[in-house]
Amino acid sequence: MKKLIAGIFLVIIFCANVKAQTYYEFTSNDLDGNEVSLSKLLEKGPVLIGFWATWCSPCKEEMKEMQKIFDKYKAKGFTYLALNQDSQKSLSKVKPYIESHGYTFPVAFDTDKKIYEGYSGRDDIPYSILINTDKKVVAVHKGYLSGDEKKIDEEIQALVK
Amino acid sequence: MKKIFLLFFILCCGISYSQIEIPKLTVDASLNNLLRYGNGYEYTGLNKNSKEYFENLTDGRININNIILGFRYEISDPIEYGRNFKGFRKRFAEYNHDIGISIRAGDYWDIVSRGMTMNIFEDRTLGYDTGIDGIRASFKHNFGKFKLKTQFLGGDMEYSDYLNPTRIETYKVRDANIEVSPWKNVTIGTNYVFAKGRIPGALDTTNIKAELPEVYLGFSFKDFNFYSSYAHKNVMSEPNNSPNYRGFSSQGDGLYSSLSYSKSGLGITLDYKNYRFDLTGPDNRGTDRPTKLLPFQNPPTAQKEHTSTLISRNPHVTNFNDEVGGQLDIIYVGSEKFFMNVNLGVASEHYKYADVDTTAVINYQRVARDNNFIPNITDDAFNPFWEYFVEAEYYATEKLYTKLAFSRQSNVVYNQINPNSSEKILTSTIPLEVRYELNDNYALKFNFEQQWEYNSIRTGEKNFMNEYVSVNLTKSPFLGITVSGEFTNDKEEPTGKSSWFLGEVIYKLNQKNQITFSYGSERGGLKCTNGICRYVNPFEGFRFALQTSF
Numbered sequence: 001m002k003k004l005i006a007g008i009f010l011v012i013i014f015c016a017n018v019k020a021q022t023y024y025e026f027t028s029n030d031l032d033g034n035e036v037s038l039s040k041l042l043e044k045g046p047v048l049i050g051f052w053a054t055w056c057s058p059c060k061e062e063m064k065e066m067q068k069i070f071d072k073y074k075a076k077g078f079t080y081l082a083l084n085q086d087s088q089k090s091l092s093k094v095k096p097y098i099e100s101h102g103y104t105f106p107v108a109f110d111t112d113k114k115i116y117e118g119y120s121g122r123d124d125i126p127y128s129i130l131i132n133t134d135k136k137v138v139a140v141h142k143g144y145l146s147g148d149e150k151k152i153d154e155e156i157q158a159l160v161k
Numbered sequence: 162m163k164k165i166f167l168l169f170f171i172l173c174c175g176i177s178y179s180q181i182e183i184p185k186l187t188v189d190a191s192l193n194n195l196l197r198y199g200n201g202y203e204y205t206g207l208n209k210n211s212k213e214y215f216e217n218l219t220d221g222r223i224n225i226n227n228i229i230l231g232f233r234y235e236i237s238d239p240i241e242y243g244r245n246f247k248g249f250r251k252r253f254a255e256y257n258h259d260i261g262i263s264i265r266a267g268d269y270w271d272i273v274s275r276g277m278t279m280n281i282f283e284d285r286t287l288g289y290d291t292g293i294d295g296i297r298a299s300f301k302h303n304f305g306k307f308k309l310k311t312q313f314l315g316g317d318m319e320y321s322d323y324l325n326p327t328r329i330e331t332y333k334v335r336d337a338n339i340e341v342s343p344w345k346n347v348t349i350g351t352n353y354v355f356a357k358g359r360i361p362g363a364l365d366t367t368n369i370k371a372e373l374p375e376v377y378l379g380f381s382f383k384d385f386n387f388y389s390s391y392a393h394k395n396v397m398s399e400p401n402n403s404p405n406y407r408g409f410s411s412q413g414d415g416l417y418s419s420l421s422y423s424k425s426g427l428g429i430t431l432d433y434k435n436y437r438f439d440l441t442g443p444d445n446r447g448t449d450r451p452t453k454l455l456p457f458q459n460p461p462t463a464q465k466e467h468t469s470t471l472i473s474r475n476p477h478v479t480n481f482n483d484e485v486g487g488q489l490d491i492i493y494v495g496s497e498k499f500f501m502n503v504n505l506g507v508a509s510e511h512y513k514y515a516d517v518d519t520t521a522v523i524n525y526q527r528v529a530r531d532n533n534f535i536p537n538i539t540d541d542a543f544n545p546f547w548e549y550f551v552e553a554e555y556y557a558t559e560k561l562y563t564k565l566a567f568s569r570q571s572n573v574v575y576n577q578i579n580p581n582s583s584e585k586i587l588t589s590t591i592p593l594e595v596r597y598e599l600n601d602n603y604a605l606k607f608n609f610e611q612q613w614e615y616n617s618i619r620t621g622e623k624n625f626m627n628e629y630v631s632v633n634l635t636k637s638p639f640l641g642i643t644v645s646g647e648f649t650n651d652k653e654e655p656t657g658k659s660s661w662f663l664g665e666v667i668y669k670l671n672q673k674n675q676i677t678f679s680y681g682s683e684r685g686g687l688k689c690t691n692g693i694c695r696y697v698n699p700f701e702g703f704r705f706a707l708q709t710s711f
Contacts, residue, residue, distance in 0.1 A: 096428025
C-alpha cells in the first residue's frame with residue numbers, strides 16, 4: 001500500500017508543474033465577522049498574506065512596517081492581509097491588539113491553521129506569500145529581519161505598476 | 162483506513178475527470194523539505210551521554226483542480242525526541258467545492274471553537290502529536306445573512322505520551338459540530354465528541370468510553386467582544402486489574418469565557434477559566450489516570466504567553482483537570498512611539514484536601530468551600546499561582562528601539578503530607594531589548610535578562626540568580642548571527658554548570674533554501690505549547706538544519 005501511494009505521488013509530481021508554492025483559495029472571517037475571500041481581494045490587485053500571532057515579536061515588527069506599505073499602495077489595489085495564527089490561548093487578544101495599534105489593513109483568522117497548511121507553513125512565523133492578480137505566487141518570505149520591508153516594497157511596486 | 166483512503170483517491174480522480182475537461186486539468190505540486198542534524202552530548206541530571214539525531218521531513222502537496230493530495234515522508238533515525246520512524250508518516254486526499262463542501266481523508270489536525278472538547282495538533286519539539294487518521298467532512302454556506310457551518314470527523318488517534326513516548330494511548334474518535342450565525346455579530350455553536358480509548362497504566366490497560374458535549378456563544382457589541390464555552394465530560398471505564406480505576410465513571414466539566422474591549426489606543430481582555438475535568442485528591446492524580454483530560458481536548462490556558470527566555474523557564478503548567486482563574490491583559494498605545502502591556506494572572510485549584518484517616522493510611526477528603534468559582538491565592542494548599550507583568554516599548558528614534566519589562570511570578574506545589582516541604586517558587590525577571598538599525602540592511606539587537614529566584618525546598622541557599630545575554634546582528638534579507646550566554650549562581654543546578662554559551666548562524670541562500678548552524682551549550686528546561694510542558698534536557702554540541710522549498 002505504501003509503495004502504491006508513493007508511486008502515485010511520484011508519477012504526479014514528475015508530470016506536474018512543481019513550484020515552491022502554489023495558489024490556495026480560501027475564505028475566512030475578519031475581526032468584525034465579515035468574510036474575506038482571497039480571490040475577491042485579487043480582483044483589486046496583488047495580495048500579500050502575512051501569517052502572524054500576538055506572541056510573535058518579529059511578526060509585530062513586520063506588521064508595523066506593512067502598515068506603511070499598505071498605506072502606500074492600497075490606492076493601486078494592493079492588499080496586505082494579516083492572517084492570525086494565535087491558538088486558543090491568545091485568540092481573545094487579537095482584536096484588542098489590532099485596534100489599539102490603529103492598524104487599518106484587513107486581519108482575518110486562521111485558527112485551525114488550514115490556510116497556513118495550504119501554503120505549506122511549518123512551525124515558523126512570520127511567513128508571507130505575495131500573490132499577483134493571475135493567482136501566481138511570486139514571492140515567499142520566511143522570518144523577518146529589519147530591512148526586509150525594502151525588498152517586499154520593491155516586489156509590490158513591480159506588481160502594481 | 163488504507164482502503165478508505167484509496168477509495169477516496171479514486172473517487173476524487175473520478176470527480177475531477179468527469180467534471181473538468183482534460184485540457185483544462187491543471188496540476189501543480191509543491192515540495193518542502195526540512196533536514197535536521199545534531200551531534201553532541203545530552204545531560205540527564207549529572208549524567209552526560211552522547212547524543213546524535215538525524216531527521217528529514219519531506220512535505221508534498223499536489224493540487225489537481227479542486228483536489229489536493231498531500232503527504233509527509235519522514236526519516237527520523239534516530240529522532241531528537243520521541244520514537245524513531247521511517248516512511249510515510251502522514252498522507253491525505255482533500256476535495257474542496259466552491260459551494261462550501263470540503264472532504265478530507267487521511268491525516269489531519271483541527272480545532273473546534275476554543276478547543277474545550279476538540280483541539281488536535283502537533284508539536285515536534287515536545288514530541289506531541291494528537292493528529293487523527295480518518296475522515297473529516299465540512300459544509301459552510303451562507304443563506305442570506307444566516308451563516309451555517311457543520312463538520313463531522315472521525316478516525317483513529319495514536320497518542321504517544323509526550324513524557325513517556327513508549328506509552329501509547331489509542332482512541333477511536335467521532336465528532337459532530339454545528340455553528341450558526343443568525344445575525345452578523347452572533348455565533349452559536351455546539352460540539353459533541355464520542356470516543357473509545359485504551360489507556361495503558363502501570364498494572365493494566367483501561368478501556369474507556371467518553372462523551373463530551375459542548376456549547377459555545379460569541380457576540381460583539383460596539384467595542385465589546387464576548388465569548389463563552391461550556392463543556393461537560395463523562396468517562397466510563399471498564400473493570401480491570403488497576404486497583405484505582407476498577408470500573409467507575411467520572412463526570413467533569415469546564416467553562417471558559419473572555420470579554421474584550423478595544424478601540425484606538427486601548428485594548429483590554431479579561432479571560433476566565435474554570436476547569437474541573439477530573440477533580441480528585443492528590444493521591445489519585447497521574448498521567449495514566451483514565452478519567453483525566455483526554456488528549457484531544459486542549460482548552461485555553463488563560464495566562465500570559467511569554468517570549469522572554471528566562472520567564473519561560475518557570476512556566477505555570479495549567480492543570481486542566483482542576484484549575485480556576487484567569488488573566489487581565491491591557492494594551493495601551495500612547496503614541497506611534499510608545500506601547501505598553503500590563504498582564505495580571507491568577508489561578509489555583511478548586512479545593513484543598515485533608516488527610517482524614519487517623520491511622521498510617523492516607524485518606525484524602527475534599528474540604529468544602531464557598532466561592533469555588535474564584536481562585537484562592539492566599540492559601541498554599543490550593544497550589545496557587547499568580548503573576549504580574551509590565552512591558553513598555555519605545556522608539557527613541559526611527560533607528561533605535563527599546564523594550565523593557567518586569568515580571569513577578571509565584572508558584573506553589575503543595576505537599577499535603579508535610580506542608581513544610583511544599584515547593585514555593587518566587588521569581589522576578591527584568592528583560593531588556595535594544596535594537597539599532599545601523600543602515601538600510603544591517604541591524605544590531607541586544608538582549609539582557611536578569612532573574613532573581615527563590616525556591617523554598619532548596620537545602621542550601623534558597624535565593625539565586627539567572628542571567629541571559631544575547632547579541633544579534635542581521636543583514637537583510639539573508640543573514641542572522643547570534644551569540645548568547647546564560648549564567649547562574651544556582652548551586653543546585655542539575656548539570657553542575659554555571660554558564661552556557663551558544664553561537665548561531667542563519668543564512669538564507671535564496672528564497673528556497675535556508676540553513677541554520679548552531680554550536681555550543683544549551684541549558685535546557687521546560688518547553689511549553691498550549692499548556693503542555695516537557696522538560697528538554699541540556700545539550701552541548703552542534704546542530705544543523707536545512708529548510709528547502711523545491
